[in-house]
Amino acid sequence: MQININNLSFAYGAKTIISNLSLTLNSGDYLVIRGKNGSGKSTFIKCLLGFNQVKAGMIFYDKVDITAFKSWTRFGYVSQSFDDFNYEFPITVGELLQISSLKKTNESDRLKLLEKMGIFDIINQNINSLSGGQLQRVFIVRAMLNNPEVLILDEPTASIDKQNKIFFYNTIEELHQAGLTIVLITHNDDIEELNYTHLLSMYGDLTTSFEERGVEVKEGVL
Numbered sequence: 154m155q156i157n158i159n160n161l162s163f164a165y166g167a168k169t170i171i172s173n174l175s176l177t178l179n180s181g182d183y184l185v186i187r188g189k190n191g192s193g194k195s196t197f198i199k200c201l202l203g204f205n206q207v208k209a210g211m212i213f214y215d216k217v218d219i220t221a222f223k224s225w226t227r228f229g230y231v232s233q234s235f236d237d238f239n240y241e242f243p244i245t246v247g248e249l250l251q252i253s254s255l256k257k258t259n260e261s262d263r264l265k266l267l268e269k270m271g272i273f274d275i276i277n278q279n280i281n282s283l284s285g286g287q288l289q290r291v292f293i294v295r296a297m298l299n300n301p302e303v304l305i306l307d308e309p310t311a312s313i314d315k316q317n318k319i320f321f322y323n324t325i326e327e328l329h330q331a332g333l334t335i336v337l338i339t340h341n342d343d344i345e346e347l348n349y350t351h352l353l354s355m356y357g358d359l360t361t362s363f364e365e366r367g368v369e370v371k372e373g374v375l
C-alpha cells in the first residue's frame with residue numbers, strides 16, 4: 154500500500170486551507186499530524202478519505218487516482234466529533250458492531266478487539282448511554298472490524314483521561330507493530346512518546362512540514 158500526495162491544495166469556497174502539500178506514505182508507516190486548532194488537520198483527512206473533493210492528480214492510492222478509487226474499506230476512520238452519528242434508534246454496542254462488519258469477521262475476533270480496547274464489559278449497553286471516551290473506543294473497534302490497511306484517528310485522545318491515554322497509545326503501538334499503517338491527528342505537543350515514523354506539522358498559515366523520524370534511508374531510495 155502506498156499513498157502519494159502530490160501538490161494537494163484545498164479550499165472551502167474562497168478560503169484556502171491546504172496549499173501545495175506533498176508526501177508519501179508506505180505500508181507500516183505511522184504518521185502523526187499535529188497543528189493547532191483550525192490549522193487544517195481534519196480538512197486534510199477529509200481530502201484523503203474523499204469527503205472533500207480534490208482535483209485529479211493530487212492523491213493516489215497504489216497509483217489509483219482518488220477520483221477513481223473505490224476500495225474505501227481499506228481505510229478505518231474515526232472522526233473527531235461524533236455529531237455526524239445518529240443514535241436515535243436504540244441499539245447495543247454488540248449490535249452496532251455486528252451490523253458494521255462488511256467483511257466476515259467472526260464473533261471471537263470481535264470480542265478480542267473489544268477486549269483490547271477495554272470495552273468488553275459494555276457490549277450489551279445501549280450505545281446512547283456511553284461516555285464520550287467509551288463511544289470513541291467502540292468506534293475504533295468498529296473502524297478495525299473490516300481489517301483495514303490504514304487506521305486514521307482524528308484527535309482520538311481528546312475525551313480520554315491520562316491513564317486511559319497511555320493504555321490507548323500502547324494499543325495503537327501494538328497495531329502498528331502488527332503492520333497496520335497509522336495516521337494519528339493531535340493538537341497536543343506530547344508526541345515524543347509516540348513511536349511515529351513520520352510527522353506532518355500544519356502551521357495554520359498554509360505552510361506545512363513533513364519529516365521522517367530518525368531519517369533512516371529506506372532501501373530503494375538511493
Ligand SMILES: Nc1ncnc2c1ncn2[C@@H]1O[C@H](COP(=O)(O)OP(=O)(O)O)[C@@H](O)[C@H]1O
Nearest residue numbers: 165168170188189190191192193194195196197
Ligand atoms: N465544512 C467547512 N466549511 C467551511 N470551512 C470549514 C469547514 N470545515 C472546516 N472549516 C474551516 O477550515 C479551517 C480548518 O479546519 P479544520 O480542518 O477542522 O482544522 P483542525 O482539524 O486542524 O482543527 C478552519 O478555519 C475551519 O473553520
Ligand SMILES: [Mg+2]
Nearest residue numbers: 194195196233
Ligand atoms: Mg480537527
